[in-house]
Amino acid sequence: MGTLDNNAYFHAFKEDISGIELPLRFTFPFCYEPHALAIIAAEELQTYLETQNEWTHNFGLEENNDNLAIGKMFGILVVRDQQHRLGYLAAVSGKLAGSNKHQYFVPPIFDMLEEDGFFLNEEVHLNALNRKIEFLENSEELEQTTSNLNRLKGYWDTQLELLKTKLRSQKKERKETRTRLRPLLSDEDFEMLMEDMRSQSLKDKQELQRYQYDMHLALESENLKLQQLLSEISALKEERKMRSGNLQKRLFEQYNFLNATGQHKNVVAVFQDFDQSTPPAGSGECAAPKLLQYSYSNNLTPIALAEFWWGCSPSSEIRRHKNYYPACRKKCEPILGYMLQGLNVDPNPMQQETTLQTELPQIYEDEDIIVFNKPAEFLSVPGIYVKDSVYNRVLQRYPAAGPIIIHRLDMSTSGLLVVAKNKEAHQFIQDQFIQHTIAKEYIALLDGIVEQESGLIDLPLRVDLDDRPRQMVCYSYGKPAQTKWERIAIEDGKTRVRFYPLTGRTHQLRMHAVHPNGLNTPIVGDDLYGRKSNRLHLHAAFIKFIHPGSRQEISFHIPPDF
Template sequence: MSLPKQFTFPFFYEPHPLSLLAADQVKMYLRTQQDFKHPFWSDEQLNESPIGKMFGVMVVKDSNGNLGFLAAVSGKLANTNKHAYFVPPIYDILDEEGFFRAEEHHINRINRDIEHIQNGEAFAEAKTKLEEVKSANESALKAARELHKANKKERKQIRSTLDTVLPDVETQAILEDLIKQSYRDQHEYDVLKLETRTELNKAQSDVDQYIEKIERLKEERKRRSAALQKKIFDQYQFLNAHGETKDVLSIFQETAGIIPPAGAGECAAPKLFQYAYLNQLTPICMAEFWWGTSSASEVRLHEHYYPSCRGKCEPILGFMMQGLDVESNPLLQATHTPKGLDIVFEDNDILVVNKPSELLSVPGKQISDSVFERAMELRPDMTGPIIIHRLDMSTSGILVLAKNKEAHQFIQDQFIQHTIVKRYTALLNGLISEDEGLIDLPLRVDLDDRPRQMVCYTYGKPARTQFRVIERKNDRTKIHFFPLTGRTHQLRVHSAHSLGLHTPIVGDDIYGTRENRLHLHAGFIRFIHPTSGKEISFEVADPF
């Protein structure tokens, strides 16, 4: 077995045979080990929800040319970072003797103090007293206003009869007394307002003293948390093949301009690189695989190999691989697809094409070749905006382009109103029992691993797909999908997720297993033509 010429590009790769050999040994260890207990499966009696873990292997060479391998796990395992078989973390945040635990206990104590005040009887009584005082004051002032209003009305009535009943001297005396009554009412109201304000201020002060205590504790917690986070960042010092060191905060600020996300540096890959460099071992190749049950939000298949996550690992590994001869990023290489465009239909308003797999719908950051670019080359007189909808790069099939602004808006409105009928054909990597049905799983992007999508009932956007099986053959299912919404990777996730069909699409390199292509094809579309106003449809047979 020959050594690879370059180190594995960790974000898109086929595991080298040496990595597979090392991974097989790790899998054997996981099947037979008695070193720890972790709920990889639902039948393990640990009173914990089952959840799998990502493991990594790195084949290395020592100074004498001897080959071996390192193994690592992402995050903690069995509530500890200390394992005989796996390399240690860059910093053991779970060390009971470390500063993190000590400060964590202090911050937890502050949290308990805040909770004690917020839920305490004294604070509750003070708030109740304040509300009672407010209510009593409002009632007293309201009663006073009503009394004074009645007095004012009575005085007005008296004034209206004075000039016809009494002599001038007596009238003047009564008028002066009425004025005094008015002043007296106003004075009594001012005194009552002062008394109620004083009582209210006292009740408010009693409440404020608890609020101020809470705010002081929260400010202390914020200050301590920020200092702790800074100290944690300082512990994550990463090495590269040149022997250079850089902390995690600097890495993320220089490459992404952001604060490192939670868990940055805790994945398997950075642990493997760090241990190799610290022990003068040369990285040869690596691979990462999932072991156990997938979480409810993700699609992870037992024993399947996955690339390193981009959100947490890409900036870190970008630094740690400096000095290594690494494979080029295949995602930045232009794909070999047939030249030109396969035109299905064309008139003055629209251009309907059959997009091949692995061709972008629109230009990417590094690759410009796309349906848009090719359409502009073929029809430079199109005024656009041209692109009405998109297909994933790996998905083939019908794409409708607009040749003018009016056609674009007319057809786009139909997409927005969900009146366009679309049908996809997919080949699933397994047999499903249902003949037809509806999948309703809301989706959102995985912030740590774009463009991967996750099922999320809290922040996800609605995603609904109807399906109908058309053939079962050779342990695979051919199926028609009718998407009722248009979320990123919707059909791929709905196929692979355990709450969906639990059967990935053949060739899905994100949610399943890579093959020669993704077996997903947009084969049918029906909509209203922008000029004729008539319903038109197009159908293209799937290539698999």
């Protein structure tokens, strides 16, 4: 297996790495290009995955795939031991093949699957509660009691409505009688009439009250029976909630993370210090925290990190076989932020001002609008850390302009961007975007061959709450997203396409290109959903709209430089 000494998880490189320079700093885990050593380690791990026979897991890589296939995220950590020898550690996110114990992968920070451990013992109780709740909720007794109560209630409600209708009719008749006879009767006779009517009104009220009392008695037995059944279910759910909460609290107590300075901190404190949030389930089970924890615990120095996906993609989010991915944000950002303290880490590239010398080509301007050919990797509006943007560049030239931004292009996307110089122009063109009357066309180069010639992609999208800004397909909560497309040409194993977005969701074209139910082929250079390249090969090439001043149709076209 290529291990050193008694450390079974330290894998020596099989390939000669003597000519490879070490990185100057450790990998920034949320945005990185794998170091050469990390790539070699990952490829050796992938060879192991392809050839091992120690365990069996359905990654969905066989042709006859089924619904039980589950792809997994794997990670490697290049490390140096106390004898200054280089090697690497390997880890898998979550459990693998139903176990946390594998001779190739570092152990979890806490093994929930330990035999006779508190987690599995408590899970037995929780599963028993779940089965009992499910049994009671689907029991024939509950269904029959609910049905009987609804049937009885329906009958009594109908009769009650008939009685109320009759009493309203009688009341109306009394009113009409009073009105008709008042001029014809003496005061004494009219008073006698009124007394009789008051007596009748009182009888009507008493009849209604008697009916409602009889209705209550008729329903009481079934209603009490139903409440007893529901109370039992409610008590079981409350017990389940309490036991689950206690189990989660006890689990959190087992996760104490080390950092490079030798300090340790509990997962609850880590999240509390980060943003005062509660750790989500599964915190600490990803590959990166496992690798760093094992490294620190065994006096190994972290050198470089990389994580890749192995297997079929989940149905909603995008994960492609063998592609490298950054660590997830929701679970790992607080944990890794703490664990990396004491290491010299690469700076976050998303916080670096890299465009200050970048030219922003302008292709048209008049008193109402400016049209730019926005470069790739240039912001439309200022970010949290990076301020250079189309918005700020225009504001520097025209301090009184605004609102400026009518529509946006993703930072990685190049092409035509129209901005307004005054409020009236902004409103006029923005209304056209809202009404979907603006014609737009994008050119993209896809990293593979698309056999079809054209089509319509209809996949609703929403943000991945666990890993912003990534998007995911979601039929329950996603916003509608439609894209028409047509193939232009196949070039050296890649496909050039023309996109016509009918909606304007975040990352819509990138997701519709890469998703298995879309074109199943990522855009070249898509570092979020595909493979990083010199740039994202997506360009806004054409736009047509009604000019806010002339009220005439105006259009612009500029081809991509890829």
